[in-house]
Amino acid sequence: INFxxxxxxxxxTLRNSFVFKLFPMINPDGVVNGNYRFSGSGFDLNGxxxxxxxxxxxxxxxxx
Numbered sequence: 307i308n309f310x311x312x313x314x315x316x317x318x319t320l321r322n323s324f325v326f327k328l329f330p331m332i333n334p335d336g337v338v339n340g341n342y343r344f345s346g347s348g349f350d351l352n353g354x355x356x357x358x359x360x361x362x363x364x365x366x367x368x369x370x
Contacts, residue, residue, distance in 0.1 A: 332365040
């Protein structure tokens with residue numbers, strides 16, 4: 307992140323060429339238990355990206 311926001315010529319080229327979307331950790335309840343893909347409720351958050359619901363997958367739904 308520091309490089310992307312720097313004044314380096316390469317960083318400026320990247321910023322002019324691409325849109326970067328940086329997400330904070332959206333799964334803290336799962337990560338605290340050692341589950342990086344699964345939420346605290348046991349849902350695979352990567353697999354729910356296309357078919358998420360506010361009730362069952364609120365973190366993914368709100369990010370979309």
